[in-house]
Amino acid sequence: MSTLSTRYTLTQSQKMMIFVLSMSLYGLSNMFTELIPSIQLGPIELSVEYFAFIPLTLCMLFHPLYAAVGASVGEIIFGELMLGQFGGIGEVEKFITFSLAMYTAGRMVSDPTNKRQIGIAAMTGVAIHQLLSSIVDVVKVWVGVEELEAVQGLAESIVIIEGVGFLNDVLFSGILFALLPTLYLVPRLYGKIEPLLGMRPRHKDTKYEMSNWLSPKFIIMGVVLALLAVGAEVMSETEWSFGEWELPFAESSENTLIWVSIAAAAVIAIVTISILRSKASKSANRTDTKNA
Amino acid sequence: MEIVKKTLDRISVERIKLELLGTAYGNSTTFIGRLDPRTLLSWYLFFAIVPWFIHNRTILIGMFVLMVGMTVLSRVSSILIFILCLGLAGQVGWMFLFSMLFGGDLTSLLPLLTLTLKLSVISLASIAVFSSMDPEKLSDGLSALGVPDTFSFSLSYGYRILPTLLEEFHQILLSFRLRGRSPDRPGFLYIRVIIYYLRLTVLCFYPLMLNTAKRSRTTVEALETRGFTYGLNNREVKKMRLSYLKLGMLDLYFIAFSILYIIWLFWFGLKFPSILY
Numbered sequence: 001m002s003t004l005s006t007r008y009t010l011t012q013s014q015k016m017m018i019f020v021l022s023m024s025l026y027g028l029s030n031m032f033t034e035l036i037p038s039i040q041l042g043p044i045e046l047s048v049e050y051f052a053f054i055p056l057t058l059c060m061l062f063h064p065l066y067a068a069v070g071a072s073v074g075e076i077i078f079g080e081l082m083l084g085q086f087g088g089i090g091e092v093e094k095f096i097t098f099s100l101a102m103y104t105a106g107r108m109v110s111d112p113t114n115k116r117q118i119g120i121a122a123m124t125g126v127a128i129h130q131l132l133s134s135i136v137d138v139v140k141v142w143v144g145v146e147e148l149e150a151v152q153g154l155a156e157s158i159v160i161i162e163g164v165g166f167l168n169d170v171l172f173s174g175i176l177f178a179l180l181p182t183l184y185l186v187p188r189l190y191g192k193i194e195p196l197l198g199m200r201p202r203h204k205d206t207k208y209e210m211s212n213w214l215s216p217k218f219i220i221m222g223v224v225l226a227l228l229a230v231g232a233e234v235m236s237e238t239e240w241s242f243g244e245w246e247l248p249f250a251e252s253s254e255n256t257l258i259w260v261s262i263a264a265a266a267v268i269a270i271v272t273i274s275i276l277r278s279k280a281s282k283s284a285n286r287t288d289t290k291n292a
Numbered sequence: 293m294e295i296v297k298k299t300l301d302r303i304s305v306e307r308i309k310l311e312l313l314g315t316a317y318g319n320s321t322t323f324i325g326r327l328d329p330r331t332l333l334s335w336y337l338f339f340a341i342v343p344w345f346i347h348n349r350t351i352l353i354g355m356f357v358l359m360v361g362m363t364v365l366s367r368v369s370s371i372l373i374f375i376l377c378l379g380l381a382g383q384v385g386w387m388f389l390f391s392m393l394f395g396g397d398l399t400s401l402l403p404l405l406t407l408t409l410k411l412s413v414i415s416l417a418s419i420a421v422f423s424s425m426d427p428e429k430l431s432d433g434l435s436a437l438g439v440p441d442t443f444s445f446s447l448s449y450g451y452r453i454l455p456t457l458l459e460e461f462h463q464i465l466l467s468f469r470l471r472g473r474s475p476d477r478p479g480f481l482y483i484r485v486i487i488y489y490l491r492l493t494v495l496c497f498y499p500l501m502l503n504t505a506k507r508s509r510t511t512v513e514a515l516e517t518r519g520f521t522y523g524l525n526n527r528e529v530k531k532m533r534l535s536y537l538k539l540g541m542l543d544l545y546f547i548a549f550s551i552l553y554i555i556w557l558f559w560f561g562l563k564f565p566s567i568l569y
Contacts (some may be wrong), residue, residue, distance in 0.1 A: 019446075027450060211559050
């Protein structure tokens with residue numbers, strides 16, 4: 001029976017405990033990061049973007065969904081509302097991107113004692129979040145300016161500014177405040193913090209609800225595809241031409257190109273989903289036969 | 293070096309505690325603070341989304357004028373406005389500079405100006421609405437509009453727990469400093485001191501996580517003994533809690549004025565699409 005993959009179920013109050021824990025801790029850290037001044041080198045900002053290690057650690061140790069949502073709520077309440085910086089709709093975007101990224105990172109770790117897994121997951125989580133927010137920023141300018149191609153060089157400048165910001169956040173904040181602290185904290189807290197909330201530590205065979213469709217692979221693929229779509233569109237507005245990219249009909253009809261890229265994205269997404277589904281059903285069959 | 297020393301002073305926990313507690317409890321005696329939160333939130337939703345899709349400059353300018361009026365009415369602190377202007381100028385300015393680098397010229401200034409106008413309408417709307425609404429009212433308004441009640445619980449919990457958490461963090465930090473050793477020399481640009489403090493801040497979260505875990509268990513158990521989840525899922529309770537929200541005459545006037553103004557603005561804007569530039 002030990003090999004039976006049991007579903008990781010929590011009671012209502014345990015979910016609430018994870019939520020409250022994640023919210024108050026990440027909220028507290030967010031107040032500090034809001035107040036720590038940043039060093040500005042031109043458009044490049046060396047700043048402590050966030051203490052991502054807190055939600056990352058909690059997502060890896062507990063149920064990732066409740067920890068991720070709790071952290072995002074904590075950011076909104078402590079970091080924005082209580083400091084008088086609530087931004088309205090902009091917060092919704094932050095909420096979604098951050099929860100999604102942290103959830104994915106938490107789901108990627110199946111064994112909290114495995115340091116390599118933790119490291120990869122932590123960096124992926126930060127990268128997903130930063131990529132998503134860069135995409136949102138680019139789309140904002142894109143929607144806001146009537147004719148992007150009418151402005152010489154605007155498309156290039158957006159790409160550069162966002163790219164530099166992305167690299168800074170991933171390499172500076174990501175390594176110092178996500179990767180290293182997470183590597184330090186997760187193995188240390190594993191098995192110690194769970195009993196305080198009255199639950200069993202996670203182990204390799206734990207399975208989550210929603211695991212069937214919202215898997216890390218699915219999210220990562222989605223983010224990469226979205227990035228490709230936006231990137232291709234912005235690139236097509238610029239004068240940078242990549243020989244291989246220039247399809248014969250690209251000049252005449254940009255619309256066709258957009259539809260082609262969307263279709264490609266859809267095809268890849270469908271293929272990924274079907275592969276994942278077949279894998280899931282296979283593993284389900286395996287457990288069935290074992291039970292029998 | 294003075295700057296570094298000053299910023300280090302700014303990071304002291306005691307200072308942060310004061311600053312936070314000062315900003316956390318705002319007042320709501322302004323005109324906008326007296327409106328119903330549901331009115332304000334729906335008003336905000338319109339002005340946060342619609343400007344993105346309008347490219348008519350006259351309409352945008354008209355909206356901007358309305359927002360300036362609202363901001364004046366809500367008596368936003370001048371520091372907030374200053375920070376907003378700085379942010380907008382920085383963001384669009386860098387975009388402009390880079391586009392010059394890639395062969396743009398002064399003609400690219402006009403579309404960017406339109407973008408700035410849009411962004412300022414949206415941010416002024418959010419500042420006017422959210423800076424004069426106290427959190428209690430905001431969370432009740434959101435909950436009346438269908439946002440999960442967990443959010444409003446988290447808000448009040450945040451206000452309650454913040455001083456305790458800060459106190460605890462401060463104590464852990466002090467004990468780390470007592471047992472540890474600060475760097476002998478500050479190093480180039482105080483880099484060693486900065487690294488020392490950042491490292492301590494991260495390390496502090498290890499005990500803090502364990503302590504907070506215990507506390508959150510106590511909190512939830514106390515909540516459950518008082519029927520928290522039951523109340524959360526019960527329609528009657530929610531109705532009772534939100535019964536004080538009422539749309540008054542003031543709200544009616546406000547909504548009527550906004551709608552009439554917007555209708556006039558669209559009519560005017562379509563007639564004269566580029567009034568200033």
